[in-house]
Amino acid sequence: MTHIITSLCVRDRGCIEVCPVECIIPGVPLEEFPMVYIDPDTCIDCGACVPECPFAAIFPEDEVPSAYTAKGGEYINKLGLTGHYEADNHHGTHVVLETTRQLEAGETVDLTPDIQPNYDFFTSGPGYSAKDNDNGM
Ligand code: SF4
Numbered sequence: 001m002t003h004i005i006t007s008l009c010v011r012d013r014g015c016i017e018v019c020p021v022e023c024i025i026p027g028v029p030l031e032e033f034p035m036v037y038i039d040p041d042t043c044i045d046c047g048a049c050v051p052e053c054p055f056a057a058i059f060p061e062d063e064v065p066s067a068y069t070a071k072g073g074e075y076i077n078k079l080g081l082t083g084h085y086e087a088d089n090h091h092g093t094h095v096v097l098e099t100t101r102q103l104e105a106g107e108t109v110d111l112t113p114d115i116q117p118n119y120d121f122f123t124s125g126p127g128y129s130a131k132d133n134d135n136g137m
């Protein structure tokens with residue numbers, strides 16, 4: 001089992017430092033890998049990252065909601081969306097994303113398609129080498 005970062009992730013980065021096995025990696029380039037990703041093969045399922053995320057974007061894999069009910073105002077961040085998001089992250093770095101959509105209160109979203117990108121990032125994507133191109137965003 002692993003934990004999964006879903007598209008509720010807007011790269012706040014609070015989760016990264018608390019991972020005891022350093023398996024949480026920010027995606028680059030943003031146009032291809034807009035989220036932050038957990039390596040499913042290395043995650044030890046400790047759960048330490050979950051309370052660190054101000055957007056509640058992280059779930060155990062078998063608890064990723066297929067019908068997440070939006071509080072309203074939160075963003076989803078995934079390829080194919082074209083909305084603009086910007087804010088300062090956990091470290092004060094300004095984050096700008098052009099792959100978002102703001103949710104309306106009460107709307108439901110299936111977050112289970114976000115599971116596979118966590119796997120793909122490490123098998124066919126840049127994986128840990130993304131750290132070499134990390135600009136703090
Ligand atoms: S703390 Fe949440 S929003 Fe921030 S990078 Fe981690 S999963 Fe994404």
Ligand code: SF4
Pocket residue numbers: 002003018019020021022023024038042043044045046047048049050
């Ligand atoms: S559950 Fe633990 S090991 Fe897995 S990504 Fe989160 S902090 Fe790291």
